Amino acid sequence: MIVADRKPFDEIIKMLAPYSNILVLGCNECVTVCAVGGAKEVAILASQIRMRRMTDGVKTKVDEKTLERQCDTEYLEELKDVIGSYDAVLSLACGCGVQFLGERYIDTPVLPGVNTTFMGVTEKQGFWTERCQGCGNCVLDRTMGICPVTRCAKSIFNGPCGGSWGGKCEIDKDLPCAWHLIIERYKERGRMDAFMEIIPPKDWSTARDGGPRKRHREDMEI
Amino acid sequence: MRISYPTSIKIIKVPCTGRVDIIHILKAFEAGADGVYLVGCLEGDCHYLNGNIRAGKRVKYIKKLLEETGIGSDRVSMYNVSSAEGMKFAEIAREFTEKIKALGPNPLKLIRV
Numbered sequence: 001m002i003v004a005d006r007k008p009f010d011e012i013i014k015m016l017a018p019y020s021n022i023l024v025l026g027c028n029e030c031v032t033v034c035a036v037g038g039a040k041e042v043a044i045l046a047s048q049i050r051m052r053r054m055t056d057g058v059k060t061k062v063d064e065k066t067l068e069r070q071c072d073t074e075y076l077e078e079l080k081d082v083i084g085s086y087d088a089v090l091s092l093a094c095g096c097g098v099q100f101l102g103e104r105y106i107d108t109p110v111l112p113g114v115n116t117t118f119m120g121v122t123e124k125q126g127f128w129t130e131r132c133q134g135c136g137n138c139v140l141d142r143t144m145g146i147c148p149v150t151r152c153a154k155s156i157f158n159g160p161c162g163g164s165w166g167g168k169c170e171i172d173k174d175l176p177c178a179w180h181l182i183i184e185r186y187k188e189r190g191r192m193d194a195f196m197e198i199i200p201p202k203d204w205s206t207a208r209d210g211g212p213r214k215r216h217r218e219d220m221e222i
Numbered sequence: 223m224r225i226s227y228p229t230s231i232k233i234i235k236v237p238c239t240g241r242v243d244i245i246h247i248l249k250a251f252e253a254g255a256d257g258v259y260l261v262g263c264l265e266g267d268c269h270y271l272n273g274n275i276r277a278g279k280r281v282k283y284i285k286k287l288l289e290e291t292g293i294g295s296d297r298v299s300m301y302n303v304s305s306a307e308g309m310k311f312a313e314i315a316r317e318f319t320e321k322i323k324a325l326g327p328n329p330l331k332l333i334r335v
Binding site: 009010040043044047048050051052054055056057 | 243244245248249251252287290291292293329330333
């Protein structure tokens, strides 16, 4: 899922300063699962904004709504009759949702209420960690299911660097060295031969280095 | 026992303090409450295993939200009292009431926008 973090409250308040009629808009997908932008968080943030604006002496109307997704036009359509009545929308979706909503309704400012941080997993309740950087050229088959692009701080491809110490990465003593994990797993599965295989340099043009990416399936078009 | 406690306190019963959500507390302040405190069972005595411990963690988080909102973090608290401790319940009620009186009314009630 896409993981995000709520923006600092003061930053949100500053962003909303020019507007008095605001819609706080949640998204029922990833940001709901990582407890930052679902209906629950919309209610909390809207309540906070109402109280803060009141204590600041600013008259404000803050409404709440949560869409099934903000990255699909069919759900954005639900707003077509109401969005015009707001000065601004504070979206708690990831950066994709914020932009897509803004593209659909160009007359209404759409502001981000969260910082989109990474693609990751729920390791345990209340704790999320990164697993994928969307490099567009997956190598997990060769690295025992552990991603060196994401989980190695340097994204290196040829084994642990000099900063790997006791199985941990030098940037954080709690962070496992990805290559240590990979090699341990090679050993467990008796596949050290796979580690010795020479692999040509990775083609990074499929990653962000090649510019914004797109995917097209003509057969699905209507 | 007929122990009295301040009449300004309005009790809202829940099956467990673990049921109390962040939004419930925020809504109480939005509606004009001057302070909110949760009274859960003693730690280790939760009928639902850890509802009171989770409520305690939630109260800590709510304090942060209230601070940034401008209401102030001192207006919310968590206490753990056994159902056999009537005296302590009344004592806490008086203690919290005094604390809130010292802080003054909910800032939202003083504002007319």
